[in-house]
Amino acid sequence: MWRLPNRNDIDPHRGADPADRFDVVIGSLPGYGFVGTTTDRPMTRWRMGRLFHRLLTEELGYRSYGIRASDIGAGVQLQMALDHPEAVIGLPLSGPGCRTSPRT
Secondary structure (H helix, E strand, C coil), X not given: CCCCCCHHHCCHHHCCCHXXXXXXXXXXXXXXXXXXXXXXXXXXXXXXXXXXXXXHHXXXXXXXXXXXXXXXXXXXXXXXXXXXXXXXXXXXXXXHHHCCCCCC
């Protein structure tokens, strides 16, 4: 198993490169986890992808990001990569939501 470094482990005095630091943003899909449901219109994977991209770029200020999700979130992450290939730098795919299909 690969061990990800803790932010505190990246110490230039111990030979680590501060450029290796990264942030982890964990989001819940609308209607799942800690997020309530929406009532104004249906929440599709395309809409969720747009919202998450906007959160990461406009609200949190990231120019690029890697994404990982499973189950329903896998379809959302795939849609984010299809809609914003300039921003997505990593995309491990797994789960039933990974199929590509026309928007219906």
